[in-house]
Amino acid sequence: MLESQSNWIFTYKNTDQESTDILAGVNVSPVIKQLLWQQGIDTEEKVERFLRPSLDQLHNPEQFNQIDKAVQRVRQAIEAGESILVYGDYDADGVTSTTVMVEALRESGAMCDYYIPNRFTEGYGPNEEAFREAHRQGFQLIITVDNGIAGVEEVAVANQLGMDVIITDHHEAQEALPEAHAIIHPKCSEDYPFKELAGVGVAFKFAQQLLGYFPEQFLDLVVVGTIADLVPLHDENRVLVHHGLKALSRSERKGLKALKKLCQIEGNVTEEDIGFRIGPRLNAVGRLQDANLAVDLLLTEDPQEAEELANYVQDLNTERQKIVADITKEAISQYEAADHTKQVIIVVKEGWNQGVLGIVASKLVQTYYRPAIVLAIDSETKKAKGSARSIDGFDMFQNCMQHRELFTHFGGHAQAAGMTLPVENIEVLETELDTLARQQLTEEDFKPQLSISGSLAISDIDMTLLETIDQLAPFGMGNPKPLFHFEATPSDIKQIGATKNHLKMRFSENGQQLDTIGFGLGEKVPYLAKQTPLEVVGELQINEWNGIRKPQMLIKDMAVTSWQLFDFRGMRNWQEQVNIEKPNQYFVSFQGSDIQGVPVCDKDTVLAVSHPIEALYLLDVPSKLEDLQILIDKVKFERLIVCFSTNDSQYFRSLPNRDEFKWLYQLMLKRKYFDYKVDAPKLASFKGWKLDKIKFMFQVFHELNFVTRKDGVIVPTDEPSKKDLTEASVYQDRKHEMELEEIFIYSSYSQLKTWFSEQMEKRSNEEEMVYGL
Template sequence: MLQSKAKWKFATNNESLQWMDDTIQLSPVTKELLLQRGITTANQAREFLSPSLTNLHSPHHLASIEKASLRVHKAIEQNEKILIYGDYDADGVSSTTVLLIALRKLGAACDYYIPNRFTEGYGPNEAAFRKAYEDGFRLIITVDNGIAAVHEANIAKELGLDLIITDHHEPQEQLPDAFAIIHPKCSPDYLFQELAGVGVAFKFAEQLLGYFPEQLLDLVAIGTIADLVPLVNENRILAYYGLRKLTTTNRQGLKALKKWCKIEGTVTEEDIGFLIGPRLNAVGRLQDADLAVQLLLTDDQEEAEELAEMVEQLNRQRQQIVADIVKEAEGMVQPADQSGVIVVAREGWNEGVLGIVASRLVQKYDRPAIVLAIHPEEERIKGSARSIPAFDLFKNCMRIRELFTHFGGHAQAAGMTLPLHNLHDLKKHLNELIHQQLTAEDFKQEIVISKTLKISEATESLVNELEQLAPFGMANPKPIFHIKQVPAEIRQLGNNKKHLKLHFREDTCQLDGIGFGLGDLYPKISQQANVSLVGEIGINEWNGMRKPQMVIRDLRIDEWQLFDHRGKKQLDLTLYDSNPEVDYAVCRQITERIPKDLGIVTYDMDFAALDKVSSLFIFDLPPDLGKLEDLIKKTKPATIHACFNVENSMYMQVFPSRDDFKWFYAQILKRKTIDLNGELEMLMRARGWTKDRIVFMSKVFFELGFVKIDNGVIDYNPTPVKSDLRDSKVYQKRLRQADIEKTLYYSNYKVLKKWFSFCMADVEVPKEEKVTHGI
């Protein structure tokens, strides 16, 4: 067996959902994936696979949007200064840019303000509002924030500032007393509530402009995808067309940024998620986010290239800071921490990247992680947390809310500030809660598998169909498939053999599976193992050749495994992560070949005290097959390593025939005495026998009482007891030894595994599986 690293969960279709018609040509695999998304008809499938801008909802259905629009137009007419109050992440800066472009298009006197992550934190703050009023602004429009700004809204009213809030975050029990709130979840008539902040800003821009501003969709795609909102309904349409617009964008800032990202051709959601989004986020993580907005706004090529290079440098700096903190944090994680919630804190850590660091710790240890920066002069700590699916971080932290000065977030991520002296209690209480709620299995990461595929189904045409399901993201995940097959070939790739490649064949169909970073599993996959693997199906193109390929996310082997090391004198068993509590060496006596960290089982032990074991490393052949059968039946190992090494093989030596015994005995009868000290060479030449054969037959005759032997001289016994050759223990021992060697040492892999399988099943090995010898 081989355990998977993650917990596998197979997606199931709602039994009430059935495919309703066949007026669209799709493979059964794609139809099943659409059913998992609640799509049952050809028309729904067409709308999903080919999104249309006509299916976007009208911004008129957003509550207060007309009131807000009139107020903005009045401000433009009266030349009032308008301030856009944004946020420092990719959604926030793209939202700010969208609304700023729309207002400038209308001739507004407007500017933007994004709070500093370190000195001001997220969302509106009183000082910023007062400064805006002093600077002559009379209308503030928030983007991607503001729905929780109850106090700040009151300050705005007190100052005589009109506040329009556009946001998408969860509304709290009390809404701010603002001039207008544009929020899908505060709009009963709006049919989609999961827009990103940039999606809400875009709707407001559309209302203000009086037409659909398609030219802004590239910015909308960035914020929507980077903010991890569900990519369904309107978000899917906006992302779909936004990626097209981003592919051909004329914005100098985005063109320069794409160049640094080495993005050529069609831009995908992965380009935003892994390249563009992190770079825009890096600015606000290390300094004011204004630089990111300037990059998105500029239409000057030279300035764009300069700004993009600055963003790139900040991103590299962010990557190095993250790497340094991750290394320090990992060094602080103690073995005891790995059983519950990991909490690490240190002075001097950059607060802007602690969420990324926490995510890295979760990925490595499969545990919730809280990473905090210590401010000793204020005796407080502040940072971020990330969790695992089975542990609701928000709910559990709310149970100890009294420990925090500030706390916010959701089930899988949170931010927090607390007094330094509460650090111990935070760790103590969270560990108590997690151990009360979770089992060991709950800590494993979860992979949701869309469907089991046959090798014949993993075709290039299927990959082409799957591409129509993109863009992938929240609520529309990239399909993960499961394949179970015996690989035709397994090998390691890369300079350091870091990667794993499996090749599968089924009739005329072939499929490669590539596991990046999984090269360490190579020695743990036995010959002819039936491997289950899960991953994404795509196309590998090399030297003009295109063929389907699975990028492996995880793999496991559900059946017991046999590793064949027979005859190998140099054997590195450190590759197999032996554990003395569950792994045992089977031998007659301890030798240098046997690792010191293995438990020892000898053939003369009482097996009744043994239980199931993980691995058996069998170094020596048993004295009889029955002994080994009993051991396997009792321990039922998940893995067997056959490490036999036979020096003087009984099976490979020719067993004397009955005629051989007759001829030799006739010579003894005839001559009465044979001195092997002087006549051995003559006997060997006469019959072409080996010394071993002559000595063996002599011992059999001696044991049966046919002869007497003294110091190499054989004398005839005139009064022998009539016996059969098989009555000799020496004869039977050699028969057994040859039988054991043929069954366990000289058999091929398939026969050996079948023999062990019968033992595992706790049934008698069939006679046809037993090798018999005789004269």
């Protein structure tokens, strides 16, 4: 048995016929109907909008509260020759938002510049000193993008200085809103239908209203910020990403072209290209230094400058990856050494790079599936600053807001937040969040959930199916790639990768093969027995190699629901492959064997165990079959490991046949004596027998009273009674040993597993009879 790491939610049960009936008029495959139905797309109109996202599905920006007031103020600034400052953020959403707003303002004729606060010295969002510096430099209007909704005090300072502030943001609003000239925010606009735009989406809407037309030239930026910020890809976001990917694929923007070249992206750009290549590189700039460089890259019209800046961004991303790996290792070590009873992970250290703590928090959540906060301490200010990431059942924003007084700065979403707080408040925060988590979370909440869209047979999985599923792209938050489930027996299992930390399996069915890959699952190989059915959950993808395209499954989770047999027979030093210290495993010897370093026990010790055993090791073959049958009958286990040695085997020492016994006895009668020490080697040489065989035959004769010892030699018995050779117990013992060895040592894996399965089936049948009775 191998337990799944996630809770599997089979969303497709009882939906097939319903989706087919209600969506009967939709001309798509049954698979697509079922997948759409599971997402609540349950009318023909919704299907049409989802499968064919068009720009006319976008909402009118006039539905934003105060957007006309904001446009009027910008136009007033342009007419009066005022200077406008675009105040952005240092992540990919922030720098694309800044670029959109700057280009829209410049096209409108505004005198403008942009400013990205430094993550390390200023932190996220508006800060008073930056606003005061903007005033000193002569700016009369500040437009925030992807931030500002929490800047109550900073906006008040701007107002005192005589500057107006227009806020465009999408982050969660707190108790009080800033007294800005205008706030453009979907969640602060009751008439705006869609609340989940990214920061760049809000900036795009403002740009559209300002310019008076739909600015398609910004779609290549909008798609990058939207995907990188992990907002739900439905409604407007789906439309913007669908058309944005096309725009990015053909974009002539010098910075994006340079980035695509570095990422080796050719042809059509996918959402994965942004999520795993372009987005992380843009984010890396603000994580390690001033993010203005990223905006410079997106704004530049000089191909050479774009190439130079892109290369610098690439170097920063490589450096960022190393820093993340180092801090993650330290964070895991700190957590492993700490109190594991806490429901929320909080790790803290002086000197950690603040720019990557969100990534580290995400890795902790992935590893332990608990809410995680990672903080870096500033030794001078005695404050801790960092990031939080959470799990589905725990709203990090709302729970932290219940203790807002502990923070100097705080903001974010349900699943991600940023914060600054005095060092002395960390322990209080840990206690309070632990209390809230205990009230809200159950044991099941600490396992991730996998929503499974359908079960397939291996023979169902082909390129046609993958191309069909691709109709649902772009995938991402709110529209994840569908996960499929199958059960089959792998024909090949192996560890791959430089450190053997990945798992690769091949499944075959009706002449069709499917390769599967599980990144980071290489450690599961010792827990996968051959010829055992395996349940797999994963997402389908295309594997292309040397121009050949074929389906592949990326494994998300797997499970073995039946007991497993592992065959270590005849394997030398098998104990080196086993974690001897692991709990709930037993090493049974029937013969009293002693193996160095192994905690050997007898069968009675195991029979006294009342709970199911994870691993039961059988070190030797029992003398009596009943001993093993009793063990199998009484003990419940998940994995059975046979470690029988083939040394001193009786199996190939075949029993002498009747003619051989007869010949030796007649020899005794003729010679009248047999001096074993002298005559046995001669006889062995003459007949080609082994000494052990000759010794065994005389043991049988002696037990049946056919011979006796006299004066140190073997002599025939006078008038022995007539007996069959098989009546001798030594003969029966040898025969019994050979039969046991045939079952347990020289059988094939399949034969051995069948034997054990039959014993367990007998137990199961007996249990059913008792239960039924």
